Amino acid sequence: MASPRYTLIFAALLVLVAPASMRAQTPATPQISEALSAEFGKLRELTEAQSYATALVSIDRLLGVAPADSYDRILLSQVKAQILLSQGKYADSISPFEEVLRLAERPGYLSAAAQTDTLFLLAQLYQQQASESKDLAVQRKMLASAATYLNRWQARTPNPTPAGQLFAASLYYQQSTLVPEKIDSTLLASSRAAAEAGLPLQLKPPASLYVLILATLQQSEKHLESTDILELLVEQNPANSSYWQQLSATYLALAGAAKNEREADRYNLRALLTLERAQARGFLVSPKENFNVVALYLGLRQFDPAIALLEKGLSDGTLENTRRNWELLANSYQQSQRETEAIAALEKAVVRLPEDGQLEFSLAQLLYGRTRVADARRHLGFAVKKGHLDKPGQTRLFLAYTAFELQDYADAAAKAGEAANFDDVKKDDLVRLKKAIDDALRTRVSATSKS
Structure with missing residues (x-):
């Protein structure tokens, strides 16, 4: 805790204060008592030995006999406050500093500059006490x-x-957000105004001023204005990953609030470029953030770069080895009219995630779509065996249909019977399949009897 000019008052006093008999006596100059002048030597020794506790005891004893409005009292209060400040006892230093200000109104007791600095220091001390307290009041x-x-x-x-x-700016912001559910918009505006007024005062304003302006904009949900500040911050501090993260998130928020697809695409593109700029510097490279890049490419309908990132990430571990990512890869291939590669992707997936039955189901769907019914049936069987299915009844019903198409009516009937035990299967679908199986079996029997 420091003030612009408030430095080591006690050291200065020890240099300036001499015994009363050695100083010129003028009515305009306040004087310390002979008793206090004699005590300063002892206090110097105690502070130089860092015996602060003993020094404070001596100061309190002297304060106890010092007249209420005496020059002795302001000097002792200054020394006490400075010692407490040097010990980091900020809360305890407030009272003696306030006593200094009270006495400073007397002519000659404290310079105008020192009074001004003490006011600023007390403002800082009180703000710190607020920051350290958990009690709202x-x-x-x-x-x-x-x-x-x-x-x-x-x-x-x-x-x-x-x-x-x-x-x-910091104080007004702290006051405005004291109750997060009830932001004080007037104080929030004062915080922004104070920070903006500080910008032209230095050739290179500190990032903290921009951060405070950003905080006020974010509290006001002014996302577009926030991006201007964040773009400036990442330019000035490109090694700060938090700024990159906030900038990409803000562009995503703007995309989510867009009124049309074109506007959403514009902000999604900015989010994508922000992530790629950050990753070029080695930031935001976790599997989750890598997935965000893929998702943005997909959202922008750019399937080829999404496919390249998915293939690389699933191969080298920069993307999570999950069903979602494998299915996204397969779907991206499909969107690009590359059905064979979509199937190949899921064939890799069922090897990489050998216990995931849902992936087997997804693979079976693709195979069935390519009229590879026998292969689809085989993978549906794996799906049922592995489990972890979103719709276990529908999977068994699908398996029953493939058996039916391959004219394995007995197995089709068996699987249809299993499917009937699950709530995700419609009764009408089962009735139609059972009727088709019965009809097929009667036709087969009839053909056999005729031969």
Whole structure:
């Protein structure tokens, strides 16, 4: 925790403060007492030895006898606050710093610059206490105190400063989002305005200002404006994977909210290009993110690059070895009128996922479509044996139909009987198949008797 100019007050005091007998006595200059002047040497030794606990005990003892509005009191409060600050005891340092401000109103007690810096420091200290608390009421109170000190600091600082604008934007954002379900739009706008006002104050504004502007836009669901900030952030900080991730997600959100296919395609293309730019730098290369690239190509109806990525990913492990991915590969081949390669893909899939019956079912469908009924029947048998089927009854019914087409009526009847035990089979379908089997069997018997 630091203030722009508030540095080691105690060290400065030890240099400047001399015994009263050695200093010129003028009515305009506040004086410390002889008793306190004698104690400063001891306090110097304690702080140099880092015996802060003992030093604080001595300071509290001296504060106990110091007159309420004396110069002794402001000096002791300054030293106490600085020691607590150096120990990281930020909450404990607030009270002595506030005492310093109270006494600073007396002529000559504290320079105007030091008063201004103390106001800024107190605003920071209160904001930190709000960040560390889990109690909403405490957070609200601490942030209100921080805002009060910030306002007082701003009143004394006519020209905006980079640190001041960054802190103001951060504080207003924290206040505006204190209750996530009830965003304060006025404070949110103030946060954005403060951050934007800080941009021209430096030749190279810090990323934190842009991040705060981005946060306000995201809270307001201004996705298109958010992409402008994110594009700037990835240009300035291309090694930050979070920015790439947010940018691609924002383009996807815009695509999802698009009013027509052309607009959706435009934003999906931007999302795709963002992912590829990130991957070229070594980011967003997990199997999940690789799948997102495939999905975007498919959504844009670009089947050839999708096929290439699916083949590569399923081969080298950069895509997950899952039924979904194998079926996507087969479907992409089909969309490209490459039926033979679609079948080959699923033939690989059933080897790579030997316990997945649903893949066997999908393969059987493709084989059946190519009039390879015997092969379809064989893989349907594997599907039933392996299980893990989306529609186990329909699979058995399909198997019964293939047996029927191959004139294995006994097996067709048996499989139809098994299918009847499942809720996913329509009764009418079973009735029609059973009738066809009975008719075929009567025809066969009749033909046999005639011969």
